Amino acid sequence: MFRKFVSIFVFLACSVLVLGQSPQNISVKGRVLDSLGETVPAATVMLLTSSDSTLVNYTTTDSDGSFMFRSVKNSGLLLKISHISYMPIQKSIPIIDNQEFDFGNILVEPIAEVLMEVVIKSAQAPLFIHGDTVEYDARLFKVPPGSTVEDLLKRLPGIEVDADGNISSMGKGVRRVYVDGKTFFGDDPKSVTKNLDAEAISKVQVYNDKSEQERLTGIDDGSEDKAMNLELKEEYKKGYFGKASVAAGTEQRWAARGSYNRFNETSQLSFMGYGNNINSTGVNWEDYQEFKGSSAYSEYDDGDFGFNTRNYRHYSMSYVNDYSGKGFTENYGGGVNYNYFKDKIKFNASYFFNQSDLVYDEFLKRQTFLTDTSYYQFDTTDYNRLNFSHSISSRVEVEFDSTNTLVFRINSRVSGSGIDSYKTQLYQTDAPLFSDINMNTNRDSSNLGSYSVNALSIYNHKFDKKGRSVSVSGSADISDNNTGRLTDNINEFFLLLTPTEQIKYLYDNTRSNNLYKSSVMYVEPFGKRFSLMGFYNFSSNETKSGKVVKDVLADNVLVNSMTNYYIHKVMYNRLGTSFTYAYQGLNITLGGAYQLIDMDGRYAFLQASSDYTNLVPKSFNNFVPYFNANWQMPNNLRLSFDYSYDIDEPEMSQLQPIVDNSNPLFSVEGNLNLTPEISHSMSGGVYFWNQASFASFSIHAGASIYENSIVYNQTTVLEDGIGYVTTSKPENVEGGQNSYAYFWGSVPIIKTILTLNLSGNVRFADNPVYINGIKNITNSDYYGTSLGLNLSIGSKLSFTFGGGISQNNVKYSIQTSQNQNIDDFSARSGIKWQIFKKTFVEGNLDWNNYVSDRLDYNQDVLLVNMSIRQVLGEKNRFEVRLAGFDLLNQKQYLYQMAYSNYTQFTEAPTLARYFMLSVAYNLKGFEAKNAKNRYW
Amino acid sequence: MKIKTILVSTFIFIAVIVLSQPNSGKINYNVRHKWTKKIAAVDYMSKAKREHYEYVWGNSPEYEEKSVLTFTPEAYRYDEIEDQTEYVGYSWRSTEYFIFRDITNNSTYDVMRMFNKLYLIEDSIQYPNWKILNDLKEVAGHICMSASYVDTIKNNKITAWFALDWPVNMGPERFGGLPGVILEVDINNGAMIISADTIIEDANVKVEKPEHKKRIKTLTESEYIKLLIDYMEECKAEERPYFWGLRY
Incomplete structure (x- = not known):
């Protein structure tokens, strides 16, 4: 502290001494002339500090090119003169003893016309002038990939390259070319310009070179040679990062993972791999984002235009952690992702493999209530599932120009799983409490193989009229599943002395699904606050299914009641419009659509080739209204409300007159007379965020009221010799x-x-x-x-x-x-x-x-x-x-x-x-x- | 030699024409925001998080809006304009913001909403310490020179381009204090760029002192700066971007 005080004191004392000798404030004047002696009026004259060029004061020259500053600190400032037609010039003002400093005539040099007109005005490129150096931003002068520096120089205004590769700048020869300030392959400038890749250059600087003689003597011999420096691109946008970890623990636990990302200005490449037995079945969301990089959110492309879209979207994020919390898993996964983005193209391709082996034991206690009684069920399950998948996906987005954009995406997946489960179910009565009724034992093993391909393309065009646009989309989802399953069911009834019943079936199920969709949307603005949107959605879905069931206990004879084939088709058409008011944070949309759902199908028992029975075609048509409003108030309070009327058609499998009684205690049958589920949904919310106190709150409320819902009604009876047998059937229920x-x-x-x-x-x-x-x-x-x-x-x-x-x-x-x-x-x-x-x-x-x-x-x-x-x-x-x-x-x-x-x-x-x-x-x-x- | 004389004379002639700049009129600016660069410049937040953000979101498009500076020899005013060209069918509320400068009386009347409250800054006009560099470029038909300073409160690097041929002290937002009209401002190497698009001469333009709104808190320049410093301290402690509650 004392030291500080002393130094301040000494400094003050010195200052007083200095000030004692020289006046504190002086006047500075001068006259600006060009090299021909003509006066330069209206030039900007600035006073800057010499230490860091901080602006202290400024003025402009008058009609005879004169300028004058009064009360200027006598501390050695800089004088800077600039004018659009002349090279900026800088002079230091000495610390003087008298009251006024006169620069006399200050001469300024004209800026070469070519620099002014071509570089600054036409190419819109900043021109950096440091003393006698003129600098070009090379990145603004486009050359085809693979071009040499010579090709680049040919494009720079004011620089000429002749047939032999000799370079001149503003008529003066360039004798030397440096790269990052260093000579490159000796003295011949051409060795650099003909060999170096133009893509590596960020800046081209041209300055007056001293001749060899001037260098030695220090005397300006008036030679007018130029030198050129090529600055290489900064590597700041290029880089890599990576992580790796290994872990070992008690209970034979282990985990390992690693990732590596490489990126530059136009691409990102990443690798990732993991394995563990600590129940991390996939990667976490942050790691997923890092793996996918700039395409992490490209999964959200939506081709189903209109309000309240029908979500048929498939997210191929199967490798994000989804552990249910039960049991033990052993997991492996890994993949590679590549993103490329340059100018108007964005491209992504990725591959991922993952595998998970799950083992668990589960105990369940359930009480089921009937009209006047109830019963208990105790399940013990041993479960083992091994599943794996290979996913390949790719996406391209091309912005042809500022008005036309095309997105194309394809996701494909091959997966398989094997499941083994062993389940015992003990049924007990309520009265007398916990008296055994029956015990059902089920041993089930199945193998599933499937593939799916999903392709989507979206095209968007913006019209000249601002806000008017049209979008068209098309997509295809194709999938195929094969399941082989062996189920062995033994039911032991305790209340009577009946023989134990065993069912052992072998299933061979196939299912394929083809979904094609297309949508069109048009948006027309009316003034600055209103817009009208019209859309049309079409989709056609065909499902083919085959189920062959054989009775293993009866020499693999076909089980006729359960073997069946069916084909069903759903066609969906929706035409809608909505009108929106949007201004200053208040947005209101009112819309409506007419939708038509046609369902058609046929089925056959026993053989695929046998005669099919046609189901009665069903057609549902409805008008669906839609309303949405939200309001953002000035103090960050937001209010929102929306209403929709939803119609969900029954699934074809619910309509089939087929009974699935693979479980003798619980069978499900179809219902030909089902009509769509109809509901009204509304929700509203208030959200507030105080940025000053960092306080926030949110209230949200919603309700759905069903006019008609599809409910699985149940009939449960205690059958002698079996136990409680439940038959479930989907039916329309009011309320x-x-x-x-x-x-x-x-x-x-x-x-x-x-x-x-x-x-x-x-x-x-x-x-x-x-x-x-x-x-x-x-x-x-x-x-x-x-x-x-x-x-x-x-x-x-x-x-x-x-x-x-x-x-x-x-x-x-x-x-x-x-x-x-x-x-x-x-x-x-x-x-x-x-x-x-x-x-x-x-x-x-x-x-x-x-x-x-x-x-x-x-x-x-x-x-x-x-x-x-x-x-x-x-x-x-x-x-x-x-x-x-x-x-x-x-x-x-x-x-x-x-x-x-x-x-x-x-x-x-x-x-x-x-x-x-x-x-x-x-x-x-x-x-x-x-x-x-x-x-x- | 003769050619040179003609050339120079032509230049001076052009310069004199160019220098007859409008006294009254409007400058329309385009304002571009690059969110990833804004996040990347917040040095008090986790570096790993900022790099993650840049890697995942760096390729996302910029957000663009428009603003206008209306000027007369006596006063000027800077306003943002709600523009619906890109987002038809949805509108965000624009926060209250305008800058009014009375040149004759050297006074400010700046209204802005910061962290949910509406403030008025009424004081004499004050300027940062600009450093003048020698770089030239063209913005909206004018040859501009660059000037820069570091906003030490928000830790922002500001680069402004002022017109050499239009020696009037005014600019967008709260930027000013240069020997020419500021036609472009670049904050943190492209995180936000305010760039003049068109300049319209209009002798009939009037800029009047706005009416005092009710329930507005009035601040002097130094009170405003104290408020910024305090808020920045809180944001640093919470490691959250300050521009969620404050203008960039």
């Missing part, structure tokens, strides 16, 4: 509705330190279903709420705390005595702590409690995870992590639900306590700080 509302809010209690998060959620549903001919309405009211706190102490330590409660009240009109509550309680806390510069500790604790009064179920799970990681190396490229998962060894899959006329819970063991040590490498280095992921 049914559901509604929901949710709320969430985030309020900073202490800005940037303590934040409170709140949420609430209610859902009400009435679902009708006929049970043994009596209409039951299952009424489900769900209430849930949660509260959480985030506490950040500096950037190194943060905590989270929270908890939630939810209750589901389920009421059955058919048997009110079975009404029940299902409750979930949860509490959680977490810590992230950067203990040392490169050492991080993370831990979290999660408690969940599941309660069902009806099934007498109460289960607690407390999960504790801890990890410590250390970033290593000068560039932070290594990371070592030791993690303990589920330290109390309590993890399992738990799920409880109540629906239709049953309630159930499921338990399945899964990967519980294990410890793992991992080593990771990141080419770019790991960031030695706690990540903040709250916003994005």
Whole structure:
């Protein structure tokens, strides 16, 4: 502190001394003339600091080219004169002893016409002038790929290249060519310009060269040679990144993964691979984005124009993690992705393979309510599934010009799976409680092979009139499946002394599907606020299916009642329009469409070649209205509301008069008289974000009311010698509705330190279903709420705390005595702590409690995870992590639900306590700080 | 020699014509936003996140809007225009923003919405310390020279191109203080570019001091800067882009 004080004092003292000698402020004047002695009026004259060219003051020259600054600091400023017709000139103003400094006549040189007219005006290229150097931006002068520097120079205004390759700039010969300031292959300029690739050059600089004699003597001999420097492109847009990690743990756990990306200005190439047995069945969303790069969102191309599109979209993101939480998996995957984008073309191609082997055991308890009784079911399942897929996809987007764009995309997939399951189902009575009725044992093994191809193209044209556009799309989805299945079912009835019944069937199923679609859309604006949109959608879908069933116990004889072939076709036409008002954040759309659905089909038993029976063709036509409004208020409050009228036709398989009774206890039959499901849906929301306090909240509510819904009505009877046998049939049922509302809010209690998060959620549903001919309405009211706190102490330590409660009240009109509550309680806390510069500790604790009064179920799970990681190396490229998962060894899959006329819970063991040590490498280095992921 | 004389005289003649610039009229600007470059320039956020964002989204199209500067010798005003050409059928609310400069009285009357609140900045006109470079280029028919400075609060690198043949101190947004009309501004190497498109002379243009709106918080220039500094501190602590609540 004292030192500082002394230095300031000394500085002040010196300043006073200096000021004592020279005047503080002076006047500066001069007169600007060109090389012919003509005056230069209206030139800009600027005073700049000599240290960093900061603008201090400015003026313009008067009609006789004179200028004058008064009260200029006498501190050695720079004087700069610029004029559109002359090269800028810069002079220093010396520190003087008298009151005025007169530059006298200042001569300026004209800018060569060719530079002004051609470079700046025609090519629109900035011209950089540093002293006597003139610089061209080479990237703005296009040459064909593979061109040499000579070809590039020929395009630069003011530069000429003769037949022999000699270069001249503004009439003066270029004697030397440097590359990044260095001589290249000796002194011959041509060796550079004829050999170097033009694509590598970013800038061309031309300046006056000193002759050899001038260099030696230091005396300007008046020679007017030019030199040229070629600056190579910066490599900043080119690069690579990559990550790799391996991990090993207790319980024979292991994991490995790696990715490598290479990119430059026009392309991205990436590789990725992984394998593990810690239930990561695919990659996470962030890794997926990094793998796909700039084409990560190209999956969202939509050719189904119009409001409220019918979603036939297929997302080929099968390699994103989708583990259900049950059991144990072993997973492998890998692929390559390439993106190319230059000028008006975007291209993507990718391949991915993934495989997952899942093994689980599951226990299920279910209570089913009939009109005046109920029964219990206890299922134990051993399940094993191995599936794999190869996906190849490609997409091209071509912008022919500013008005025409074409997108073409093709996705294809070959996949297969093998499933083995062994399930025992024990049925018990309610009264007397838990008395055995029957035991059904099912052994099932199947193999599935399939392929699918999906091609889509979208063309868009914009007209000269702003906002007017037309879009056309076409697509084809083709898929084919083959399944071979052997099922062995044994039913043992305990109430009577009847023989055990066994069914052993061999299935050979084939199914192929061809879907073709096309859409047209036209948009016409009316003024600045209104627009009209018209669209037409067409689709044609044909499904062919064949099912051959053989009875293994009867020498593989065909099971006539179940062997069948069918073909069904659905044709869909929709013509619609909508009118939109859009201005200053208020958007209102009102629309309507007329839609026509035609269904046709035929089926045959036994043989594919035998006579087909035609189903009665069905045709449904409806008018569908649509309304949507949203309003953005000035203070970031947004309101939205929409209404739609939805018509969903029955599936052809629901219409077929065929009974599927492969399970003797549960059979499904078709219904020829089904009509479409009709519903009204509406939803609205309020969203607010305060950018000053960082507080936000959102409320959203919606409801669907069914005029007519398709419900699987059930008839369940206790059959002697078998057990409870259920027959289910899809039928149209009046009524049914559901509604929901949710709320969430985030309020900073202490800005940037303590934040409170709140949420609430209610859902009400009435679902009708006929049970043994009596209409039951299952009424489900769900209430849930949660509260959480985030506490950040500096950037190194943060905590989270929270908890939630939810209750589901389920009421059955058919048997009110079975009404029940299902409750979930949860509490959680977490810590992230950067203990040392490169050492991080993370831990979290999660408690969940599941309660069902009806099934007498109460289960607690407390999960504790801890990890410590250390970033290593000068560039932070290594990371070592030791993690303990589920330290109390309590993890399992738990799920409880109540629906239709049953309630159930499921338990399945899964990967519980294990410890793992991992080593990771990141080419770019790991960031030695706690990540903040709250916003994005 | 003779040719040279003719050439130079012609130049001077052209220059004099060019220098007779409009006193009153309008300058229409195109404003282009490149979101990935904006994100990439926020140095207080995770570098890995910014690079990820650039890699995935870097190829997405720019967002373009329009603005207009209306000027007379006494005053000028800068406004954004709602333009529906690209997004027919949907409209976002444009946030309140205009810049009014009374040249005669050297005063500002700038209205803008920042982090949800409407503010008025009323003070004398103040300018940054521009550094003048020697680069020339043409913008909307004018030869411009470049000037630059670093906005140390938002950590933005600003490059402006001012007309050498139109010695009037005015520009788009809050930029000014140069020996010529600012016809282009580039923030952070292309993250946002405001570039003059057309210049229309109109002697009948009037720029009057806007009416004071009710319930508006008035700030001096230094209060405005304090507000920015405080907000930037909060954004840095939260590691969120500041331009979600503030103009770029």
